[in-house]
Amino acid sequence: MGYIDKEIPRPSDAVLIDTYSQTIADVVDLVGPTVSRIERIDGRPGHGSGFAISPDGLIITNNHVVEDSKAVRIRTANGSVGDGVVLGRDPDTDIALIRANMDVQAWARLGDSKGLRRGHIAVAIGNPLGFDWSVTTGVVSALGRSMRASNGRLIDDVIQTDAALNPGNSGGPLVSSRGEVVGVNTAVIMGAQGIAFAVASNTANFVVSEILRFGQVRRAFIGIAGDTVALPRRVALLAGVVQSATVRIRRVDPGSPAANGGLKEGDFVIAVDKLPVAGVDDLIRHLDASRIGRMVALTVYDVEGNLVTRYIEPVSRPA
Incomplete structure (x- = not known):
């Protein structure tokens, strides 16, 4: 069969943009209500983001968000305010787990970060610089990165994204176009543009399991x-x-x-x-x-x- 000189039909730019916008909006509607603002009650003042992963009030955030605090204040997207206790934290992966002492109306699903590819849509939701429940979008820029945690150890299997992150985004979810959390936003390179990092959801899932079973991560x-x-x-x-x-x-x-x-x-x-x-x-x-x-x-x-x-x-x- 000879070559047919005919262009492949392609959707118009307007259709593509509208589909992209609808996908992002659907993701935000699904995961946005699970995101909370986390504030330290004891210890050095500070705040960040977190997201619920179960109806009984389990919330994932960053270790550097809670630091040495044993108790935190939680502000949810619907305006509810309550307290929570830090069940455990893992400085090696910068992940911490909180139990909220309040009703949780929505919770997110942890996806399989191993299924990510460079170029996949990435949506970040959090509370950067006091601008609560902000949404930024980008793509997965690279996979399998390593970065140094606050305790000096290397965090492996880190996701690089160009979704804009700022102080206060820490602990918030990085979400796929399917509405699954694929990473926990953790760091930016100050002075750089379009380079931010998230701990992979598979790593976070492992840490959560260890904390629930043993109160700490044994390795x-x-x-x-x-x-x-x-x-x-x-x-x-x-x-x-x-x-x-x-x-x-x-x-x-x-x-x-x-x-x-x-x-x-x-x-x-x-x-x-x-x-x-x-x-x-x-x-x-x-x-x-x-x-x-x-x-x-x-x-x-x-x-x-x-x-x-x-x-x-x-x-x-x-x-």
Whole structure:
């Protein structure tokens, strides 16, 4: 069949713009009522944002929003004001969990951040600079970033977005076009334009689960920093895995279990005890408290091009 010289019909610009606007408006109508303003009651004054994730008043925010406060004041989008207690916080991921001592009228759904792609619509809702319940939009600019938390540790699996964020947005939701929370807005680079960051929803979900079960996040520690990267197909075939992404080690702490076990900068960590590692969030989840003090088998494609098994004995994550 020969080539047909005919243009593919495309929607008009007006239709596309109207569809985009309607999508954003629907997202805001769905998630906006779940967003609250969080103010510290005890400790150093400060405020930020948060969002409810359950009808019984569980609210996610940033650790740096609550700091050392045990109690907070919550102002909801419908004008209700009440108090809440900080159930737990995790400085390593800048996530904190609050229990509101008041009725919650709406709650958001945590989506799967692993399904994000660069270019996906990103909607941020929060309380920047006192302009409460503001909405900004943009796209997912990059995935698998790392950034340093206030305690100096690296937060892995961070989402980069160009949705405008300002002080006060911290702890608010980054929402997909499906109305699912895919990130917790956490940081901006002062002086930069269009560069902001959110902790991935999968990481936040893990932290919330740990706090509800144990009151804190328990982690096994091996002493590496890594990035989520594409897994070369030839390596996937060699390892017999179907995943398209994995973790590449960016740093190995001297004297750490990873260093003692032979891990090196540039190695790919493909699996932990035969559990696939398709991203940093998988590695964090697999290295839970149950693996502290016992030998763990890491499937590694090393910098020399060999598929090897490294045996590491994780220790408890240092405070």
